[in-house]
Amino acid sequence: MNRIFLILCFCVNLLIAQQTKFVDFKKIETVLAFNQMKVDSTVFNSYEIKFDILKQTDSIYLDAIGMKFLNVALNEVSVKYKNDGKKLVIYNDFKASASHTLNFLFFASPKKAMYFIGWDNDSRNQIWTQGQGKNTSHWLPSIDDMNDKIEFDISCVAPKGYQVISNGKMVSKRETSIHNLWEFDMENPMSSYLVALVVGNYDKKVTFSKRGIPLEMYYYPEDSLKFEPTYRYSKRMFDFLEEEIGVPYPWQNYKQVPVKDFLYAGMENTSTTIFADSFVTDSIAFVDKNYVNVNAHELAHQWFGDLVTETSGTHHWLQEGFATYYALLAERDIFGDDYYYWRLYEYAQELLEQDKAGGSTSLLNPKSSSTTFYKKGTWVLHILREKVGDGAFKKGVKNYLLKHQFKNVETENFIIEVEKASGVDLSEFVKTWLEDEKYLYEDCISSLKQNSKEISRMFALDQELMFSSHSLEYSVDRYWGKAIGSKVKAHLFSRDEINIVHDSIIRKGLNSNDLKVRQAIAQNLTKIPSELKSEYESLLNDKSYITIEAALFNLWKNFPQDRQKYLDKTKNIQGFSDKNVRTLWLALNLVSPDFEDKNIRNIYKELTDYTSPKYGFEIRQNAFQYLNQIQACNDGCKENLKQATKHHNWRFSKFAKELIKAN
Ligand SMILES: [Zn+2]
Structure with a gap:
């Protein structure tokens, strides 16, 4: 099967490679507008592409999936063409070394690669694109083959109040009473899969790199307090990578934009990284889950992938x-x-x-x-x-x-x-x-x-634990005494090891003030010895949403008589952007029989509400999971679950399908 696949790939590659021998596409200029910003929305455009013929040919093509065309003209004269639903083929006696301009109007209703989020349920209204693995040609006639690099100059008409973000430099914003026309300019060519467009409601801050490149960082207006932890180290990493790689950043500016329900962690569109808004974090969340690595990864792609x-x-x-x-x-x-x-x-x-x-x-x-x-x-x-x-x-x-x-x-x-x-x-x-x-x-x-001294010590201590002729208690004590760095210490409390660790060492871990050591105990010590109760309870004060979530659950389970106390203590904590602490808190309230809260109906309503498409899929997934566990998924929740099976994020739709199947 593997071999057949390879042979197939090879043939397709040959076909694609052929066109690059005949024609070199140079520049695309397009003005995008949207019909209705709804789920099956249409995007329509005026479009111009300039190209050079390298070798005589009777036709050229653009990839264009499920589109309609009007006024197709080559060098301003109407021309014979074929639209087979996948490609727009232009017929002409093309001679070598000639330059041409092709113009047309096109209409697309993209099912992939461009996503209309929230327009049908009155939540966060966005349009965003994802070209890698999906093909930009679902919404913009382009070349699926990565080997033809084109200069894309995108313009876009959007309602007032929305920001438009695309590749390159924004050169003008023309205003009418209802709409704005945003015009972007790229100086250099790129592969079609790196074209990007975002329409949404954003604020932005701009800072400049050491060499003066504008770094535009977008955020939702209500997230101004999360701006700093989300984009922490951005400029430093930008300057570092330029220095380390030794080649100046290749594009006119660098933009980063969070979007709702994104398909991946981030995507390195040329000069315009799009990333999942679940990486928008406050400073507590930063400790466990931050944007730093994804930020640096997509930035590095601007050289390795885009250039x-x-x-x-x-x-x-x-x-x-x-x-x-x-x-x-x-x-x-x-x-x-x-x-x-x-x-x-x-x-x-x-x-x-x-x-x-x-x-x-x-x-x-x-x-x-x-x-x-x-x-x-x-x-x-x-x-x-x-x-x-x-x-x-x-x-x-x-x-x-x-x-x-x-x-x-x-x-x-x-x-x-x-x-x-x-x-x-x-x-x-x-x-x-x-x-x-x-x-x-x-x-x-x-x-x-x-x-790494730390890692070599960990290997040595692990060996000792396994093979030492001393008592286990002695070896564990020695491990703790010799361990340096919180990773090595936390390793002692990992899922595999914690059962061999005696209480006095766990107490030392809890008293260590080391956030990651304490977190390992919260996550892995699920049966809490009563002598450690008060130390364990202090985990609820840690500035880590992972620690709080695990500690709340384990305390609730181990000490039923104190449930009310634990729930009171954590009632104002939301957790990560997926509301990991809040959804757990709501679920625990619903199954705490002695918890006399007159608001129980509101609590149930809130948890059920989180299953709706108004919320990001990460929140919805938590809510579905808890409602399913406590067998309280009502008709509204079931309807939302059914709808989730059609979600564009395949991991989430798969989750929803499996949950339905399991019931
Ligand atoms: Zn990558």
Whole structure:
């Protein structure tokens, strides 16, 4: 089956590759407008594309899915064309080295790649796009093949009161009494999957990088207090990556926009990163779940992916491996070496789990998992840098980017530049780390042990725990005494280890004032010894929503006589943007029989209300789960669950389908 797939891919690639030999699309100018901003909304446009013919041909095409066309004209004269529902084919006797302009009006009702959020239920009204994996050609005639890079200048008409955000620089905003026309300009070309458009209600703050690039950060007007923790370190990481990569940021400005019910964590559209609004956090949430890594990852893609783009999925690690690696370097600059090595350790463990399950593949296999592309890709770059040294590595990366900027790349293009910069023959390295399926766990761990005292100590202490001839109590005490850093300490209270730890050490952990150590205890000590009750109760005061959620649940379960006290203490806490604490609190109230609250009806109404499409899918998922657990999903909730099975986010719709099936 694998082979058949590869052969199919190869044929399709050949067909696509053919058009790039005949024509080079240069520039698209379009004015987008919306008919009704509703679920099956239509987008319609005037459209102009300029192109050069490279080789004589009788036709050219644009990808355009399910669209209608009017007034199709080549060089201002109407022209013969065919619309087969997937492509717009233009017939003409095209001669080599000639330039042309094609114009038309088009109408699209995109089912994918452009999403209309909230217009039918009067909540947060947004339009946003996602071109990777979905094809921009669902809403904009373009070229699905990544190998033809085009300069896109998008304009958009939107009702007053809405912000429009698209690639490049906003050059003008023309106002009428009802609408505004927003015009954007790009100076350089990009692949079609990186085109982006967002329409929504936003405020923004602008800061400038060291070199003067405007960094525009958007947020919902009601989230002004969350602005700082959400965008913390943005400028610092931007300046760091420019310095580290050695090539100036390639675009006119950099925008970041949160959207509701996004498909992924973030998407690196050229100069316009879109990210899930669940990453909009307050300063308590920041401790456990923040935007920093996604922020750095999408920013790194502006070079690795947007400036140089893979020719095909075979070289996908050139985008995801690089973005993950450089994000980690940006975080290392902020959080330090220990953080960096711990993340590498976690990646190594995830790769080991995949390997044990038989999932290891070559990094150059286009069907590899995300774990392989992102995390093995990161490890390959880490090991390569150790092998050739900092200077040669950085020089190689810089030359690779400069040589291929605004073009497409393959793995060899990168390797050649590192070989040139270092004078090291990398053929053996390429074979073992890139081509081979085998995952070299031991090599990763020995690199970590050499570089990180903390990690090598953890391995030594683990060995002692397992094989020491002393009593378990003695060994655990020794572990605690010798452990440095909260990660190693927290490791002692992990799910696998906590059962061997005696109460006096757990008490030391609870008294340690270390947020992450205390969190590990809250999450993993589910049966609370009564001698530790008061120490455990203090977890409800921690500035961590993960800790509070776990502690509230465990206390509620272990000490029924004090339920009222625990619920009173946590009644004003919402938690993360998915309301993890609030939804738990509501559910616990509903099943606390001795809890005499006259508001029980309101509590039930609030939890049920969270299942409605007005809320982000993360909140809805929590509400569905709790209502299902306490068997209180009423007709309104069931209706919302049915509706959720058709949600555009496949993880959420899958969740809803499975929940229905399980009942
Ligand atoms: Zn990525």
